[in-house]
Amino acid sequence: MTNLEKIARLAEESKYDVVRPEMDSEEEFDLQKVSILGEGTKHDVCASTATPRIVKGIDRIGSVSSAGICHSFTPDGRCVSLFKTLYTNKCSQDCGYCPNSSSCGENKTISYTPEELAKVTLSLYQSNYVEGLFLSSGMGKDEDLIMESLIESVRLLREDHKFQGYIHLKVLPGTSKDYIKRCIELVDRLSLNIETCSESRMQEVTSTKDYRYDILRRQRYIRDLSEKMDLPAGHTTQTIVGASGENDREIFESMLREYRRMKIKRMYFSSFTPVERTEFEDKENVSTGREHRLYQTDWLFRVYGFEPREIIAAFDEHGFLPKKDPKIEIARHVLDEAVDPNEASKERLLRVPGIGPKSASRIVRARKEKEIIKRRELAKFGVVLKRARPFLKLNGWKDTTLDRWMT
């Protein structure tokens, strides 16, 4: 028997019918449905698939990765890692930015059944196009009925098909605590989009959602339940940037509330894009640069450990961030003198543009053994010298003040 024959025999003997049921042919899928309901989620930006969940046993389909995996990118540069789809495009809400809004008139209703959804997910997953499912939905006529269908879809995958890939489920505004509990039992990540940064801003985009009752109260349910149960990849939220005329400072402050009070894992930002036939179709498009700068402040707060009072220094008098890295603006305010990498604390090093957590740790560890003498050494630690130089002094030398302020 050749080694290949031996491997084939092992497959024959294996009692695990991993592909259950037999996979459909591609012709059996409604491709138009896949396309329309897929497009309904393209402004939901969370593409993370990292989860610490441990997959055990071998009677299953799939696994997860603690670092997450990107399976593709579109020419907009964004990662496609999950089968991201709406369950239905039918919605009773009147959000001014959304093409599925009830204010857009009658759309043709398109919906999956839980079985259909499971089959598409499994076909894409087993062909290695995606790392799992990201399931969102319009609210239909009755959000409880839709939420039941979403739960049934993920239950079918997890329990009947023994699918162990990644699942991110959107909680619909107004979902009951019992349903949220069931969701947590089945998925890696939950999210509920706040969409706007405050109650008054919410009223500018919709008359049908109650910010406190439908959104914040549900987020508290998720927070409280996930403290007692295991929600491996945590819960997240997303806000639309620029849909209701808010400034960056308002968004930043709502981000702080979300991290501190709601204990979210991540905040996502999606810059507003006007869509034809919606109430907001004539509003101006918001640049992705604005979204990017908000992500930078999120990073400074969450990863670098900056205090909000430091970050606030980056906002202009109108509450907007400058069109450059906010860390530079903050450095001008908080670094009253040039930083010596041989003496500064890790926290102070982190305040220097061009030095991140990794390079700061490397500097702190390396200088215990040997004094850092040359800038070239800093570059080897990962420091971006072009940005850091104006804020550093080495061997008593520093760049001129003019250089520092002209960065």
Added chain:
Amino acid sequence: MSLPKRDLELLKANRRVKKEDIELAKKIEKEDLHTATDESLLRVRGLIREAGREMHNMKGFVRFKHMGKKLKYGYMKPEHHIGFMISEWFANRFPGVVIVLGNEKESWVSIRTEKGVESEESEDIKSTVEKLADVLGLETEKDFQGLWENYYKSQYADERKNIELFEKNMPAKFRKRARNITENRFYEKTLDELE
């Protein structure tokens, strides 16, 4: 604490590794690599990262076709010697299924059973798949590229078009090594629209 086993495997898998790189890696600790300024340590760190990056990308970019319930195969032509590392990783993801990854010259075959993972190196992917299909009595091939193409296009936001970012995240060399037909086709169409 010495260098993690995974890092050593990646270093050995790098096509450009030299004997002295491996000798050096055996003597150092993980932290030494993090704070390295010495050229030889930087080289070791770079080699590990390079093979690790290819490994990570191939886990995402490889695409499978299916024959029955028991056989999956996909094109892969890695630069580094990571064939088994990838095929075994997929075997663990899909227990009981024969995973074949490979190209015109070579292929890597793995399966995960109750007893663990079995692997075998074989000739070109076409012959390997034909032989396995013959033994397993499989004929019909299934492929979900059309489904993927439909879904993939639905995720593109033209107002955010950013070709440079796409090229950085999904470089041509990886698209070629995993034969990402849909992405290549859509990328070229987008480039044509720009001209």
